[in-house]
Amino acid sequence: MSPTRVPVVDGWFTAEGGEFRLLGTCCRDCGTVYFPREDAYCRAPGCAGTELAEVPLSRRGRVWSYTDGRYRPPAPYPSDPERTWHPYTLIAVELTAERMVVLGQGAPGVTVADLAIGMEVEVVPGVLAEEDGRTLTTWHWRPVPGEGPVPGERRASEERPVPGEAS
């Protein structure tokens, strides 16, 4: 019998309708989008909204930055200390429509050598780990096939963007 598949966190992503998407929420009063989802109240100052509707986030975005984890992270990261550590890639992705940056692990096989700032990536379903006989599912970012780095975005010194802005 195959292990039960459970999302590592409930309600953050879905594959309903066949398409895998991250799920955020959107304030009905002011339109602010939240990921991770905010269900109780809107955090925009000056907005008293308490009605938040679930919304799928953009499937694609551009790499804001990336790194990897060469050492095993401590608990609660699900990782069996008996097994060899394989570094994961961590990718911060800028979603144009939402104007936000969302972190996620890279899909299996995606290393820092495959990435560049500005490159287009898409969200795909992934497996985080096996834990207590269960398969923990998650989201991964993966370069869009056929996409290279976007010219002019790797070394944008002429426009002097300020780090810290999701420009």
Place this chain on the structure above:
Amino acid sequence: MTGEVAVLGAGMHPWGKWGRGFVEYGTKAARAALADAGLEWSAIQSVVGANTVRCGYPGQVAGATFAKALGWQGARVTSVYAACASGARAIDTARAQILSGMADTVLVVGSDAAPKGFFAPAGGERPDDPDWLRFRVLGATNPAYFALWARRRMALYGDTAEDFARVKVKNAAAGAANRYARYRSPVTAEEVAASPVVADPLRLLDICATSDGAAALVLGSVETARRLGMARPVRIRAVSSVSPTHPRTALDLPDIATDSAPPGSPVPDPFRPSIARAAYEEAGLGPEDLSLAEVYDLSTALELEWYEDLGLCAPGEGAKLLREGATAPGGRIPVNPSGGLASFGEAVPAQAIAQVCELTWQLRGQAGERQVPGARAGITVNQGLFGHGSSVVAVR
């Protein structure tokens, strides 16, 4: 200028991995600060402890813990927690008590006995805690965040791994001259390059270690300082205390995502420069008036970021400032003459207090080999969880 408080005394416990409890380190640092002030413990009217969360109960009521360890004498006690900014918040609390007339002499203590390796969140199943979630879902350690920013600097500004290594070389050389520092040996660029990658592009020697350590200050009103015979005390002229404005667009630990900006709205000002800007405004001086700066070099790349956020140079020019030698000892604006966290390591509630200890010794001309000649004004800057931060300006 109104609103100033005096540094009556400063003290530290040497940083390292000593295998003792945080109460012992903090008490020794407190006694050193009291001795430096020439005050008996019984003369202290208030104790503000910067909390440590890894030591359970006593760590979370640090004010009372240190008051008990020093001997109950009836002083007012306060405990504050703000992660890496805890020490600065403790100083700010002490300052508010002094300026309001609530207390004349206040002891501020921060101390930690840190675990080896990565800082991890508190245990248990706590999916409502963003700090727990980033480890659980992503394995995103603190160095992973430092690396995201370092990589971004490389892409935007052309910073190189060699630039980052230069920060370590500079700070290790300074730390070698500081008897309180944990690491007392010079480091070469080759040694940085040969150390293992922790989170690409950062290597082990680019990232500060976890340490045991403690720092303490005795603060008082300027009148109290004069009464104690201090004609020209070091004075704290500003303690900034700002938070970001919504939508926050900088991805800082422990966030999994930034705020989303409403469609069509202007991109808000980046937050980090506002930490120092508020301190400059309060102090009535600017970056051109500084003799030195103590910044949180949690990673080498992050130190370069602070040069820009402190206004020592324009955005993107941090590495250039470093290469010119401006931030080295003898340069125009030495940064981290103490050796920085690169030489001390992280003892979370102590480090923002340790920064002010260094300013105090530098401004008094007591820094020995690492003295910045004629130091008149200094700034510190730090950041705690969720990216909120503080900056302290001291003058003499």
